[in-house]
Amino acid sequence: MVDARITRIHSKLAALPASEKAVLGPPLAEAEISAFEHNHGVRLPEEFRQFLTHIGNGGYGPTYGLLPMERWVNRQTSMEQLAESFPIVPDLDIPYGPADRRESADSFAGAIRVVYRGCSDFTLLVVTGAGRGRLVEVNYEGFFAPRFHTDSDFLSWYERWLDFILTGHRNLTWFADQMSGNEAELVAALLDDERPTRRRAAAYTFITHPAPSTDLPGTLLHALTTEAHPAVRETILRALAAQGEHGRDLLTTALADPVSGIRSLAAILMTTRTPHGWRLPAHRREILSRYLANETDDSVRDSMQRALNLT
CATH class of the missing domain: 1.25.10.10 (Leucine-rich Repeat Variant)
Structure with a gap:
C-alpha cells in the first residue's frame, strides 16, 4: 500500500515556487532497488523505498540536494558493511563536543549517504540497527559527534523540509x-x-x-x-x-x-x-x-x- 504521505509530498512539490527549481531524478524501478539490496545484503527502509519508486531518485532536497543511488556508498564501502548495525542508538542523549577523530563517515556501518552537506558533512540514512529508517548527521573528520534528526523516517523528514520551505522558515x-x-x-x-x-x-x-x-x-x-x-x-x-x-x-x-x-x-x-x-x-x-x-x-x-x- 502506498503511504498517504506520498500524495502529500507530490502536492507540496507542486506548490513550491519556481525559484526553488524542485527537480528530482526519475523514480527507480523495483528491480533496480532490489539489485542494490541484493548486492549489499540489506533491505532499505520501506518509507525510503516508496520515495524512490513514487517520487524520485536524487535531486531536490536539503543543502545540495538528495544523492542518487550511485552515490549512496563510496568505493571504500565493503559489500557487507551496510548489513552491519549502525553503531549509535538514537535519542540516548545530546552529543556534545567533537567526535572521536578516528571515526569518519566512511567507517559508519549500516547507513547510506543521502545528502552531501558540504566539506566533510553528510546526512546518512540508517538501514541496519536500532536507528533503522532515521536520518543522522555525520562529519568525516570528527568535528562533531553524530546526531540524529528527530524525524521518525525518510518521508517525515522530507515532508518537513517541504513544510519549512512553504511556511517561510526564516x-x-x-x-x-x-x-x-x-x-x-x-x-x-x-x-x-x-x-x-x-x-x-x-x-x-x-x-x-x-x-x-x-x-x-x-x-x-x-x-x-x-x-x-x-x-x-x-x-x-x-x-x-x-x-x-x-x-x-x-x-x-x-x-x-x-x-x-x-x-x-x-x-x-x-x-x-x-x-x-x-x-x-x-x-x-x-x-x-x-x-x-x-x-x-x-x-x-x-x-x-x-x-x-x-x-
Whole structure:
C-alpha cells in the first residue's frame, strides 16, 4: 500500500515556487532497488523505498540536494558493511563536543549517504540497527559527534523540509537540528518531553519559526530557568536572541547560569546588530557591567568585556 504521505509530498512539490527549481531524478524501478539490496545484503527502509519508486531518485532536497543511488556508498564501502548495525542508538542523549577523530563517515556501518552537506558533512540514512529508517548527521573528520534528526523516517523528514520551505522558515541553516510542529506543539516538546534531544530540537526550531507569538519570549525564558540540560539551555539562548530586542533583554537571566560557556554565550548574544555594526544597548550594558564585577571565570570575563567594548 502506498503511504498517504506520498500524495502529500507530490502536492507540496507542486506548490513550491519556481525559484526553488524542485527537480528530482526519475523514480527507480523495483528491480533496480532490489539489485542494490541484493548486492549489499540489506533491505532499505520501506518509507525510503516508496520515495524512490513514487517520487524520485536524487535531486531536490536539503543543502545540495538528495544523492542518487550511485552515490549512496563510496568505493571504500565493503559489500557487507551496510548489513552491519549502525553503531549509535538514537535519542540516548545530546552529543556534545567533537567526535572521536578516528571515526569518519566512511567507517559508519549500516547507513547510506543521502545528502552531501558540504566539506566533510553528510546526512546518512540508517538501514541496519536500532536507528533503522532515521536520518543522522555525520562529519568525516570528527568535528562533531553524530546526531540524529528527530524525524521518525525518510518521508517525515522530507515532508518537513517541504513544510519549512512553504511556511517561510526564516533560515534553513538549522534544519538538521529542528523538528516539525506548530508553536503549541513545539512549546509542549520544549517544556514536557523527557528526551533532551527533542527539547533541544524544539528550541532550535524557534530560532527560525515563522510568525512567533508575542508570548513566545516569556515561554522561552520559563524554559531556560527550568531546563536541566546545559546543551538545551544553550539552544534556548539562541532562540531567545532570535526573537528580537525583547528576547535579547531576557538573556540577562543566563548571566548567572552555573555553566561558564552559557554565561559567555549570553553576553555575546546580548549585543544587537545595527546598520553601523554590533552595539550593546545602554540598559544591557549596565546589567552586564554588574555581572562582570562579580565574574570569576576568565573566559566569561573576556566575553563580557568584548561585549562591553562595543560602542
